[in-house]
Amino acid sequence: MKDHSFLSRVRKILPELHPAERKLGELVCDFPGEIASYSASELANLAEVSNATVTRFVRRLGYTSYEEARRHARLEKDSGSRLYLNTVKTEAPHSPSVYAQSDIKNIERTTSSLDESDIDALTQALLTAQKVSVIGFRAGAPLAQYLQWQLLQVIENTVMLPNSGQTMGENLAALSAKDIVVVFGLRRRISQFDLILKIISNSAAKLVVISDESMPIFTAADWHFRCSTLSSGPLFSHVGVxxxxxxxxxxxxxxxxxxxxKRLESIEYLNEFIGEL
Incomplete structure (x- = not known):
């Protein structure tokens, strides 16, 4: 089972478990973050089973010890899986004000970390670029599309990559020193993410990385902005982004x-002339 994720191991053996072990397995499936956070004794108390049951359970999963299982679970938790955000003892708040306060903090944390000179330098680079390419996967895809749409108001050659029906390689091969590539790296990042960053950084193009706070600074990037994405609920908040x-x-x-x-005026005129708005 070495190549399987922690949760896939649990789900695979769940039907074969004895009642006490199954009780523990169901708890872990519902709240996998608990095994990443608690000791074996604490988890046993939480599931209302014996310590021996926890020991048998992790061995059935293919681990030599509880600590090995917990390390594996922590890796998945650190990768940003939303499943690991829920806990047995806490529930997502229902009050809108709680979410609002959390989002306000995300905006404050994100904006307070910015250097105004970096924003100024980036805007000048965007305006003088031959082409601006924007890349986003999973949660980053709609945010990348939104950035591309907004920049299109003033920068004509702004595109989303990869283009429909094309591979990423076909698009990255044409990068030049006059280009800027903006890459969104939000949890959970795809397995090819680091390789894509490396390819772009090895090209002559300027690289902008927009990520959550869990990603270490990518030193090869010309700009790397990290946004706060903490949430009061099980999903990450992207208001800071x-x-x-x-x-x-x-x-x-x-x-x-x-x-x-003038470009904005032309766009508005054509929108009215065509009758699209």
Missing amino acids: MALINLITNRTIDAAGDLGR
């Missing part, structure tokens, strides 16, 4: 000056 996008796009439009305003 949206705040960063809002800042970047508005500053870019402002910096574009008359040329930017």
Whole structure:
């Protein structure tokens, strides 16, 4: 079972377990974060089973010890799996104000970590780039699309990668020193994410990374902005990412000056002429 995730191991053996072990297995399936956080004795008390049951359970999973199982679970927790956010003793709050307070903190943490000179340098680089490419996977995909749409108001050659029906390699092969690539790296990142960053950083193009706080600074990037994504519920909050996008796009439009305003005017005129809006 060495190549299986921690949870897939539990789910595979669950039907074969004796009642006490199955009780423990069902708890772990519902709240996998507990094994990453608690000792063997604490987990036994939580599931209301014996310590011996915990020992037999982890051996059935293919681990030599509880600590080995916990290390494996922690790796999955650190990778950003939302399943690991729920706990037995806590429930997601129902009050909208609790979520609002959490989101406000995410925006404050994200914006307070920004260096204004970095934003200024990035906006100038965006405006002088030959092409701006935006890449996002999973949770990052709609955020990348939103950034691309907003930048398109002032930067004509702004595209999402990969293009429909094309491979990532076909798009990355054409990067030049006049290009900028913005990559969203939000949990959980795809397995090829690091390789894609390496390929872009080895090209002549400028690289912008927008990630959550769990990702270490990618030193090869020209800019790396880390956003706070903590949440009161089981899903990550991306309001901090949206705040960063809002800042970047508005500053870019402002910096574009008359040329930017003329493009915006042309877009609005055509929208009205065609009758799309």
